[in-house]
Amino acid sequence: MKKTLYVSDLDGTLLSPEPAITERTADIINSLTAKGMNFTFATARSIYSAIPITSKLDINVPCILMNGVSIYDIAAESYIKNEFIPTDASAEVLRAFERHGIRCFMYRIDSGTLTCYYSELTTKVMRSFAEVRKHEYKKPFVQVPRLADCADCHTVYFTTTGPHDELYPLKCEIEQISGVSHAFYLDVYNGEWYLEVFSSQASKSNGIRALRERYGFDEVVAFGDNLNDLSLFEAADVRIAVGNAKEELIAAADIIIGTNADNGVAEWLASAFI
Numbered sequence: 167m168k169k170t171l172y173v174s175d176l177d178g179t180l181l182s183p184e185p186a187i188t189e190r191t192a193d194i195i196n197s198l199t200a201k202g203m204n205f206t207f208a209t210a211r212s213i214y215s216a217i218p219i220t221s222k223l224d225i226n227v228p229c230i231l232m233n234g235v236s237i238y239d240i241a242a243e244s245y246i247k248n249e250f251i252p253t254d255a256s257a258e259v260l261r262a263f264e265r266h267g268i269r270c271f272m273y274r275i276d277s278g279t280l281t282c283y284y285s286e287l288t289t290k291v292m293r294s295f296a297e298v299r300k301h302e303y304k305k306p307f308v309q310v311p312r313l314a315d316c317a318d319c320h321t322v323y324f325t326t327t328g329p330h331d332e333l334y335p336l337k338c339e340i341e342q343i344s345g346v347s348h349a350f351y352l353d354v355y356n357g358e359w360y361l362e363v364f365s366s367q368a369s370k371s372n373g374i375r376a377l378r379e380r381y382g383f384d385e386v387v388a389f390g391d392n393l394n395d396l397s398l399f400e401a402a403d404v405r406i407a408v409g410n411a412k413e414e415l416i417a418a419a420d421i422i423i424g425t426n427a428d429n430g431v432a433e434w435l436a437s438a439f440i
Contacts, residue, residue: 178391192222194432214305230373249368255345273323374401
């Protein structure tokens with residue numbers, strides 16, 4: 167019998183527009199995992215927001231966090247794999263941010279703890295980003311004079327948000343830095359663009375390949391909505407876009423289903439298992 171993994175993006179895909187896991191989605195997925203369905207998620211979110219927001223779900227396969235930076239076992243409450251950025255590449259990334267006059271958040275995982283570092287919160291969006299994550303998700307934030315002083319072998323991620331035209335030149339420069347990859351996409355909630363930088367070994371597709379190898383999955387069915395899910399689709403056997411997905415993702419999909427506002431992922435799973 168074919169062993170299949172079902173893996174969904176969160177924001178804009180599995181989560182409702184609020185964003186939240188609806189009772190309908192939780193009921194369907196939990197009933198199916200109880201019957202043996204292998205289900206997890208792959209998200210740009212970190213452990214601090216991804217785990218609470220999916221707490222209604224019985225996730226029975228380790229999840230992919232921060233666009234493939236980490237694979238995390240929710241049941242064991244531990245990371246099983248992390249992709250660290252080479253120290254010299256982190257230094258180059260920070261120099262690029264400085265040249266463009268753009269501040270960022272930098273993440274490190276040390277002794278199993280993810281910590282976010284910043285030097286200055288220069289925009290309203292950055293302040294809101296930090297406040298929500300500090301107070302709602304209890305994410306540890308540390309302010310330092312210079313991020314470069316903390317950018318060592320434990321660094322995993324850089325992120326910033328702002329207007330497209332402000333971030334695009336920086337994105338183009340970061341593309342030329344060896345050892346890192348990036349995601350550049352429009353946020354579904356605040357209308358701002360996100361630029362995320364991580365190890366060139368980190369991607370949703372590599373995360374899926376690692377899960378497939380570790381647990382012996384014969385098939386992967388993936389659900390997505392945004393540009394950072396193109397990587398997820400690369401490693402999937404069946405690619406499913408929700409109805410509210412970006413045009414590029416719809417073009418790459420094998421199947422188009424209902425929107426995230428209509429519990430599209432869960433409703434498709436319910437019909438597929440019938």
